[in-house]
Amino acid sequence: MNKTPLTVTGAEQLRMELHKLKTVERPSVIAAIAEARSHGDLSENAEYDAAKERQGFVEGRIKELEGKISNAQIIDPRLLDADGRCVFGATVQLEDMDSGQSVTYQIVGDDEADIKEHKISISSPIARALIGKYAGDIAEVQAPGGVREYEIIEVRYV
Template sequence: MTKTPLTVNGAEKLAAELRHLKTVERPRTIAAIAEARSHGDLSENAEYDAAKERQGFVEGRIQEVESKLANAQIIDPKLLDADGRCVFGATLDLDDQETGARVSYQIVGEDEADIKAGKISINSPIARALIGKFAGDIAEVQAPGGVREYEIIAVRYE
């Protein structure tokens, strides 16, 4: 299986989610199943069915997070030496050539992406257009509304 890039913060968040699932959600679900079993007939026990369904979800998510962490290539942007090039983990200050708006994005892994927090997926069209470019370059991004151009103002590794 191929390694998936993940920032240090992204790995910490996944590890925290895994701890929460194992120490809080799993015991809570087991208790709910035990409670529902105590009500007797399981064939028409909606509480039992719901608890078992929840258990399936929790166990599935635990496996998914464990797999992501096992296959993660954790990258610390502070340790990058990319000579000002746009790379995974870098934070970019961009100038939208059409509107003149300034935006900042950090290029992160799929699971970390959150456009409202300024984090874009490495697989997004804008990140793919920016990778490998330097401050001062213009990146053309194929957007749903047509091609958009962004000038790279600064590249930071924080």
């Protein structure tokens, strides 16, 4: 399996979610199943069916997170020495060439991407257009509304 890049923060978030699933959610579901069983006939027991469905979701998510964490390549952006180049983990300040608006994004793994937090996935069109470029370069991004051009103002590793 290929290694999946994650920032230190993203890896910690996945570990925290996994810990919560194992220590809080799993025991809660087991208790709900036991409670539903105590009500008797399982063939028409909606509580039991719901608890079993929830158990399947929790166990599936635990497996998924364990796989992601075991295949993670954890990258600390502060330790990068990319000589000002846009790479995974870099925080990039851009200026839209059409509107003149400035925006800052951090390039992160797929699981930690959150546009509200200004974190974009390494596999997004804008991140793919930025990778390998330097401050002062122009990145052309194929957007749904056509090609957008962004000038890279600054590249930081924080």
